[in-house]
Amino acid sequence: MELIRLVNVKKTYKTGVTAIQGLNLSINKGEFVFIIGSTGCGKSTLIKMLYREEKPTAGQIIVGGIDVGKLRNGKVYKIRRKIGVVFQDYKLLPKSTVYENVAFALEIFGIPKDEIHAKVIKVLELVGLKHKIKSYPAQLSGGEQQRVAIARAIVNGPKLLICDEPTGNLDPKTSMEIMTVLEEINKLGTTIIMVTHSIDIVKEMNKRVIVLDSGRVLKDYEKGTYR
Amino acid sequence: MKTFRIIGRNIRDAFKGVFRNFSLSLASISCITITLIVVAVSIILSYNVDNFTKLVEKDVTIVAFLDNELKDEQIDEIKDKISLINNVEKYEFESKNDITQDMMDSSEVFESIMKNWSEEENPIQNTFQVKVKDIEHIDSVAKEIKQIDGITLVKYGEGMVEQLVSVFDIVHKICIVSVVALILVTAFLISNTIKITIASRQREIGIMRLIGASNLNIRIPFIIEGLLLGALGSIIPIIATIYGYSTLYSNFNGQLFSPFIKLIPPTPFIYTTSLILLGIGIIVGMFGSWRAVRKHLKI
Structure with missing residues (x-):
């Protein structure tokens, strides 16, 4: 079943730079997709449009049945609640503990405390950080911080997890640990789209790979065909 | 919840x-x-x-002094005229006899002097005590009252009040x-x-x-x-x-x-x-x- 559909999507920034031109793409539920390409090929713009940080100039973007391009700024939260996003720089609250950082994503929706506790413990277990719930971000390694960010992104049970170079700041061994966590999450049914520069990871994971170039799809490798 | x-x-x-x-x-x-x-x-x-x-506003009163020669009907006429003036809240007639009596009651000195006055000797005049609604325009009320025939003098602490x-x-x-x-x-x-x-x-x-x-x-x-x-x-x-x-x-x-x-x-x-x-x-x-x-x- 289709989760994401892009039809003739074009994005030109106010500066006149065209980042995406005539992009067509379809991603099914439960897929794990890598998006790769050289710097400036439009990877970041593409995923920013998926979670409606940017609006397409033309074309249609449908995510989980919502026409993302047509969402007004005040309604953006509707799509954000269906999507988890993980960044290269983790974006954690430095003055909050691991537990608080993850719980934060549930608290704003008025979920009861015991339910929050159960969910937070469950996801922290999934990312292997249950023993660090009282630590602050500064007390954790990069890999651990990224796992907290992943836990926060998936605690709401999103249909889609978008990862913008999640391993960009990590060493190869830690990167693979993160990939293992992501694969776990994918197995549980969450669709994952990951932007990366690391060809090693892409080759190792054996997933669908979309190569972008100058804002267009240059190649779309089926699962297991990228070498 | x-x-x-x-x-x-x-x-x-x-x-x-x-x-x-x-x-x-x-x-x-x-x-x-x-x-x-x-x-x-x-x-x-x-x-x-x-x-x-x-x-x-509550304290300030316009006192209109009447000519003592006026007859009762003329006083009634003045009363009607005052009642028609805009901005007049209430008015009260005080006869010279009432005022004389009040003054005599208030002080023995007054009493000793005033009790010997005959009707003609008594310089005190009949008055109307007028209260206004809007103190800022007390001046125009006073002027209007002054124009009424039979009124000899109008006093309200002009200048100071305004x-x-x-x-x-x-x-x-x-x-x-x-x-x-x-x-x-x-x-x-x-x-x-x-x-x-x-x-x-x-x-x-x-x-x-x-x-x-x-x-x-x-x-x-x-x-x-x-x-x-x-x-x-x-x-x-x-x-x-x-x-x-x-x-x-x-x-x-x-x-x-x-x-x-x-x-x-x-x-x-x-x-x-x-x-x-x-x-x-x-x-x-x-x-x-x-x-x-x-x-x-x-x-």
Whole structure:
């Protein structure tokens, strides 16, 4: 079943730079997709449009049945609640503990405390950080911080997890640990789209790979065909 | 239940926000405190001036002296004419005999002199005591009464009354203008202070937006924080009002310079003023926050 559909999507920034031109793409539920390409090929713009940080100039973007391009700024939260996003720089609250950082994503929706506790413990277990719930971000390694960010992104049970170079700041061994966590999450049914520069990871994971170039799809490798 | 949990969390976050960014909060609170003290002084002054004006209005009477040769029917005619004048609230006829009697009753000296007067010797005249609705236009009422045939003299403390009333009026207006101006200035000052607080929490807001918090979700804790700053800022002005005014009132025995200018009794005046101060503090704080956080939300 289709989760994401892009039809003739074009994005030109106010500066006149065209980042995406005539992009067509379809991603099914439960897929794990890598998006790769050289710097400036439009990877970041593409995923920013998926979670409606940017609006397409033309074309249609449908995510989980919502026409993302047509969402007004005040309604953006509707799509954000269906999507988890993980960044290269983790974006954690430095003055909050691991537990608080993850719980934060549930608290704003008025979920009861015991339910929050159960969910937070469950996801922290999934990312292997249950023993660090009282630590602050500064007390954790990069890999651990990224796992907290992943836990926060998936605690709401999103249909889609978008990862913008999640391993960009990590060493190869830690990167693979993160990939293992992501694969776990994918197995549980969450669709994952990951932007990366690391060809090693892409080759190792054996997933669908979309190569972008100058804002267009240059190649779309089926699962297991990228070498 | 869910709404209560969200409100509870918002209140908790607002408290956390105030204490986590304590130096900035203190700046906002001091700002509100100083303004509210000035506002309190203005309110107290304004209400008292208003009160003075009312007292003056109540006391000031136009006395119209009648020609003693007039017959009863002519006096009735004058009475009708006075009743038709605009701005006349009430009028009362006082005969020369009543006045003479009153004066004799009030002092033995008067009595000893006046009791020997014959009807012709008595220089006291029949009068009409007229009260006006609007003291500012007492002058025109006096002029109209003077034009009525049979009235020889009109007195009401001309000049002094108008001057007093116009001074009170100016003070009253200055108070209102300064209160409004102060409130506006404070709202913007607070807005700017809170803006700095919020700028330092950009990351937090960014993350909230990212995980799907609606604009309302983000805005409410900040608005409650503004409310809290406003309430905290009004504590000192309220205490100052309650104790300050009560002390002032008892030190002056409830009057300023003369028994003519009476101060408003402290209760319930100080409590209403305190409520007004708290209200202004809260509204100004909330408005400041709302304005500051608006900039950080794409709406």
